[in-house]
Amino acid sequence: MMKQLFIKSYAICCPDAELLAPFGLLGSDIDKSLIPAAMRRRTSMTTRMAVTAAKLACTQANIDSQHLASVFASLGGEIQVTDALCRLLPDENELLSPTQFHNSVHNTTAGYWAILNKCQEASTAIAAADDTFAMGLIEVWSQLQQQGSGERLLVCYDEYWPQYLAPPIGLAAFACAFVLSTDAEQAIGSISLPQVSEQAEQSFPLEWLMLTESAPAAAVIPLLMALQQETQETVPLNIKTPIWSSCVSAREFEHGK
Amino acid sequence: MKNNQTLITPVAITAYSALSASGLGSEALYQSLAENHSELAPLSLFNVPFPAYVGEIKQPLLSICEELADYNCRNAQVALTALNDEQGGVRAAVETAKEKYGAHRIGVIIGTSTSGLYETEDAYGVLLDTGKMPDDFHFVTEHAYQATGRFVQLELGLTGVCFAISTACSSGAKAIAAGQRLINSGLCDAVLVGGVDTLCRLTLRGFRSLELVANQPCTPMDKNRQGISIGEAAGLMLLEKPHTDNAGKMKVLSVGESSDAHHMSTPHPEGEGAALAMRNALQLAGLQAESIDYLNLHATATKINDRMESRAVFSVFADAVPCSGTKGITGHTLGAAGALETIIALLALKHQFIPGTQGLQELDEECQCQVVKAPLSKQNMQIAMSNSFGFGGNNASVIVGL
Numbered sequence: 001m002m003k004q005l006f007i008k009s010y011a012i013c014c015p016d017a018e019l020l021a022p023f024g025l026l027g028s029d030i031d032k033s034l035i036p037a038a039m040r041r042r043t044s045m046t047t048r049m050a051v052t053a054a055k056l057a058c059t060q061a062n063i064d065s066q067h068l069a070s071v072f073a074s075l076g077g078e079i080q081v082t083d084a085l086c087r088l089l090p091d092e093n094e095l096l097s098p099t100q101f102h103n104s105v106h107n108t109t110a111g112y113w114a115i116l117n118k119c120q121e122a123s124t125a126i127a128a129a130d131d132t133f134a135m136g137l138i139e140v141w142s143q144l145q146q147q148g149s150g151e152r153l154l155v156c157y158d159e160y161w162p163q164y165l166a167p168p169i170g171l172a173a174f175a176c177a178f179v180l181s182t183d184a185e186q187a188i189g190s191i192s193l194p195q196v197s198e199q200a201e202q203s204f205p206l207e208w209l210m211l212t213e214s215a216p217a218a219a220v221i222p223l224l225m226a227l228q229q230e231t232q233e234t235v236p237l238n239i240k241t242p243i244w245s246s247c248v249s250a251r252e253f254e255h256g257k
Numbered sequence: 258m259k260n261n262q263t264l265i266t267p268v269a270i271t272a273y274s275a276l277s278a279s280g281l282g283s284e285a286l287y288q289s290l291a292e293n294h295s296e297l298a299p300l301s302l303f304n305v306p307f308p309a310y311v312g313e314i315k316q317p318l319l320s321i322c323e324e325l326a327d328y329n330c331r332n333a334q335v336a337l338t339a340l341n342d343e344q345g346g347v348r349a350a351v352e353t354a355k356e357k358y359g360a361h362r363i364g365v366i367i368g369t370s371t372s373g374l375y376e377t378e379d380a381y382g383v384l385l386d387t388g389k390m391p392d393d394f395h396f397v398t399e400h401a402y403q404a405t406g407r408f409v410q411l412e413l414g415l416t417g418v419c420f421a422i423s424t425a426c427s428s429g430a431k432a433i434a435a436g437q438r439l440i441n442s443g444l445c446d447a448v449l450v451g452g453v454d455t456l457c458r459l460t461l462r463g464f465r466s467l468e469l470v471a472n473q474p475c476t477p478m479d480k481n482r483q484g485i486s487i488g489e490a491a492g493l494m495l496l497e498k499p500h501t502d503n504a505g506k507m508k509v510l511s512v513g514e515s516s517d518a519h520h521m522s523t524p525h526p527e528g529e530g531a532a533l534a535m536r537n538a539l540q541l542a543g544l545q546a547e548s549i550d551y552l553n554l555h556a557t558a559t560k561i562n563d564r565m566e567s568r569a570v571f572s573v574f575a576d577a578v579p580c581s582g583t584k585g586i587t588g589h590t591l592g593a594a595g596a597l598e599t600i601i602a603l604l605a606l607k608h609q610f611i612p613g614t615q616g617l618q619e620l621d622e623e624c625q626c627q628v629v630k631a632p633l634s635k636q637n638m639q640i641a642m643s644n645s646f647g648f649g650g651n652n653a654s655v656i657v658g659l
Contacts, residue, residue, distance in 0.1 A: 001442070001443050014615075064345070075401060077402070082374075085459055085463070086381040086459070087381060089430050090381060090385050092306045093306060095455055098466040101463030101467065102522035102648050102649075104463070105425045105647070105649060106370075106402055106423035106425075107421070107424040107647070107651055108521070108648075109515075111521050111649025111650055114516035114517070114650060115518050115519065115520070119518050120515050121515070122514050122516065122519050122537075123649075123651065124426050124514075126421065126422055126423070127403045127421045127423060128421065129397055129401060129407065131419070131420070135418065135419070135420035138420075139420070141444070142435070142438040142444055144263060145438075145443070147263060148443055164389070165490065166396040166397050166401075169397070170398075181369075193444070196361070196416075208611065217633065229467075
């Protein structure tokens with residue numbers, strides 16, 4: 001069994017930069033230059049956020065994204081597209097847009113990412129409500145454990161949602177991408193297998209709880225803060241009991257930067 | 258996983274069940290296959306403004322218990338009904354596995370494309386009329402992708418890894434892949450995997466907008482095929498780590514995965530991604546193409562899928578493997594198809610027969626692979642493959658063995 005996965009890079013895309021200030025983190029806005037115009041016109045905010053974070057993480061890791069298998073993790077995925085289609089359905093005579101229909105699937109971002117990078121490697125799209133990030137890490141872990149060695153792209157993201165669906169989910173939008181590897185070279189940190197822990201949500205910082213209730217993908221923030229602060233600690237990966245957690249170690253790889 | 262030279266260890270399938278338009282249980286499905294009987298009929302669950310033949314579940318569905326009422330939706334009811342199918346024995350097998358391994362060592366990975374969307378559509382009707390969602394609308398526990406998997410986990414009292422895979426029509430096949438990996442990597446001792454998807458307006462009208470829905474029951478691989486007939490189903494299997502106790506059970510040998518990197522809703526015309534998934538599956542299992550005794554095709558009966566798939570199959574197998582498409586019997590069950598059709602591959606091995614391609618009259622002359630029209634017996638079948646390809650160019654091929 002692998003003892004740890006190595007983090008080669010991470011990148012955040014958060015259109016409302018102020019949300020990150022309390023955590024001392026920096027994020028990028030959606031970078032239109034990373035997505036060709038024809039694709040940009042067809043894609044939703046959620047896909048553009050996720051692709052921005054993924055591109056930036058791949059660039060930082062200096063990795064060939066054409067040969068990188070990927071895991072896309074999101075609670076609601078293309079919720080704005082699905083919402084717009086659902087509003088048309090009560091009228092039997094409304095015609096749906098074929099592009100919007102195929103853009104409503106959960107693996108829309110994964111599909112556009114593959115097209116953008118001409119990547120024929122396996123790509124998956126998962127969801128696990130509040131545990132989505134933790135389960136994304138577990139999926140990456142089992143893929144790399146099975147394969148023996150290699151890299152994976154893990155992207156977690158959630159966009160703005162209409163507030164009649166599941167408030168306060170969707171009040172904030174957030175995407176984060178990691179390049180994870182079985183190899184320590186050039187890594188900025190390492191992470192252990194997610195485990196159910198005794199941690200309780202009452203002990204968590206209120207700013208993080210509130211942001212993650214609004215943008216479930218913000219569950220990654222304690223991990224990002226540990227990397228940013230170059231500490232070694234056990235970080236929670238979700239906000240509702242049972243709490244999944246991992247040990248993060250940033251320090252020993254300082255020279256890898 | 259191009260550079261992956263490691264072989265994957267098979268996992269045992271200790272129980273499996275299906276619920277589809279054929280009825281409850283894998284034997285009901287076998288009856289439809291053996292008789293090559295189409296279960297497609299005009300849609301009755303709701304109205305759509307065009308003719309639609311579908312594979313609709315007519316079987317009464319079990320009710321969700323009071324404590325899990327927030328999860329109540331057709332998708333969860335379909336999952337529960339398949340889970341409790343006594344002949345399939347999935348629930349009993351999970352109980353045995355719980356005693357053997359502990360509830361925290363058993364994962365639940367369910368594939369779905371639309372989860373509880375059918376009920377969400379009704380809720381939007383109320384929203385547009387009144388400006389408010391109805392009080393009994395619970396987005397996260399009904400509509401969100403993990404809802405059915407989480408319901409099953411709670412219903413069974415399991416506490417391990419649990420997530421949904423939603424990659425459109427390859428979801429159910431990829432859930433099997435994730436389950437096999439979780440066992441092989443030591444993260445779980447057993448994983449309940451499968452696919453569950455139910456009819457809803459969005460998929461019927463969405464596929465119609467793409468001009469992919471047939472006016473008649475679908476006719477896979479036929480020269481005059483007109484498109485798909487949508488269906489609904491649950492396909493569930495309990496995967497367990499190999500052990501002397503389960504040595505006699507059928508096995509998942511491997512799942513090959515790939516991306517087309519071509520278009521969101523149109524497959525690569527030469528079937529590059531589809532062929533890559535089949536080759537990856539063979540490579541992971543350490544098998545040659547000749548080892549496959551039967552291939553259950555994705556065969557949606559759209560012009561473009563069946564053409565590209567026959568090219569992909571020919572590029573991997575030439576015309577050496579008997580193939581059939583079974584969506585003329587069950588309909589295209591979308592996110593459940595990968596699991597349901599893997600169960601069809603298991604039934605082919607169990608009963609030593611090749612299912613037919615219901616609806617096929619005259620084979621498309623462009624199709625060079627060996628498509629079987631009517632069911633036939635075949636001896637010494639050991640290994641079968643099932644293909645699933647989804648929107649986003651998301652492909653998976655499952656290999657199962659006796």
